[in-house]
Amino acid sequence: MNLNLKEKYFSLPKLQxxxxxxxxxxxxxCDYIIKIDIGVYYEKIKDDYxxxxxxxxxxxxxxxxxxxxxxxxxCTRYGIRNILSFFMNISPKSIVFQLxxxxxxxxxxxxxxxxxxxxxxxxxxxxxxIGIDIEFCKKDFDFNGITxxxxxxxxxxxxKNGPYANQTFYWLWTRKEALLKATGEGLIDQINEISVLxxxxxxxxxxxNFYSFKVSDDYIGCxxxxxxxxxxCFNYT
Numbered sequence: 001m002n003l004n005l006k007e008k009y010f011s012l013p014k015l016q017x018x019x020x021x022x023x024x025x026x027x028x029x030c031d032y033i034i035k036i037d038i039g040v041y042y043e044k045i046k047d048d049y050x051x052x053x054x055x056x057x058x059x060x061x062x063x064x065x066x067x068x069x070x071x072x073x074x075c076t077r078y079g080i081r082n083i084l085s086f087f088m089n090i091s092p093k094s095i096v097f098q099l100x101x102x103x104x105x106x107x108x109x110x111x112x113x114x115x116x117x118x119x120x121x122x123x124x125x126x127x128x129x130i131g132i133d134i135e136f137c138k139k140d141f142d143f144n145g146i147t148x149x150x151x152x153x154x155x156x157x158x159x160k161n162g163p164y165a166n167q168t169f170y171w172l173w174t175r176k177e178a179l180l181k182a183t184g185e186g187l188i189d190q191i192n193e194i195s196v197l198x199x200x201x202x203x204x205x206x207x208x209n210f211y212s213f214k215v216s217d218d219y220i221g222c223x224x225x226x227x228x229x230x231x232x233c234f235n236y237t
Contacts, residue, residue, distance in 0.1 A: 012171075014214045017235035025086040028110065030230045032125040033132070033223060035215070036079050039119055040237065042071045049078045052092050076114060076121050079236060083123060084110065104184035113181050117219065123236075124223050129206070131182030133174045134221035143169050150176070152195045170220045172196060175210050178224035182208055 017035055050058055057077050064070035081092035087110055088095075097105040106112070113124045113131045124132035143166075147156060151172060159168050175196035180186055183203050194201065199210050201224075211231060212222045223231070 012212050012214050012220065014216070015233045017233045020234045020236045023086075023232070023234050025089075028087065028125075028127040030232050031130065031223070031225050031227060032123075033231060033233045034079075034083060034123045034125065034236050035233070036075055036121040036123075036236050037119060038072055038075050038116075038121060041075045041079065044237070045075070045078050049074050052081055053077055054093075072116055072121065076116060079121060080112065080114060080123055083125065083236065084112065087125065101184035102186055104181075115181075115221070120215065120219070122215075122221065124225075126225055126227060126229070128225060128227040128229075129182050129184075129208075130226070131178040131180065131208075131224045132221065133177035133181065134215060134219055135170050135174055137167065137170050137218055137220055139166060141166065141169075148192070150192055152192060152197075154197060155195065158197070167220070171212060171222075174220055174222040175212060175224070178210070178222040179203060179208055182224040182226065 015033065053074070061070050061074050064073065081095050084095060084107060085092035088107065095107065098107065100106045111126045111128055111130050115122050115132045115134045117134045117136050120134065122132060122134055124130045147159060151159065155172055159165055159172070176191055176194060177187070179194065179196065179201055180188065180191070196210065201208050201210070206226055208224045208226050209228060210222055210224055212220070214220055
């Protein structure tokens with residue numbers, strides 16, 4: 001079993017992103033993964049984002065001490081407003097986000113989730129509950145201090161008994177975080193009681209399917225979806 005799981009990580013699909021102009025906004029027949037390159041995207045929207053973002057969002061952007069954090073926030077909010085507006089056929093500025101369980105934002109009729117890492121922002125869009133996480137694989141990251149409170153005993157065994165511990169850590173971690181984002185729980189104290197070794201996990205009687213992937217050799221991610229739909233990936237520019 002361990003060998004197969006190790007091989008599963010190294011056979012993860014590397015996402016191929018199509019141009020955004022080929023997306024079908026009239027249908028949610030599949031799940032969508034949509035990527036934004038923050039540096040490129042911010043240069044495109046920096047002069048007009050105030051026309052789309054809410055007053056509260058603009059004020060929040062101005063409070064960031066870090067320019068990188070502010071630009072990431074602006075690109076995230078501007079991007080998700082525009083993407084959702086196309087699916088819902090409404091203006092991006094008119095979108096009013098609702099807060100669900102544990103303050104997870106949502107809109108009636110469409111589910112979405114957001115993750116960001118370094119210079120990337122990635123959105124997951126679906127008709128069903130969905131969560132996504134992406135992490136930069138730091139080769140020198142010492143995770144030994146958190147494994148006992150993070151992973152189940154079989155997961156710890158997998159992590160320990162192989163030469164690819166670093167990659168396995170991120171494979172497991174992104175699956176757990178994607179699942180808990182899909183349910184709206186966020187990180188919880190009992191995360192080491194949740195097993196993600198299989199391709200499905202049940203949470204609150206709902207089954208979630210894991211789709212682990214690479215964006216590049218340095219980034220690993222996972223989407224947890226309560227549907228069994230096909231997945232399409234797009235680069236939003």
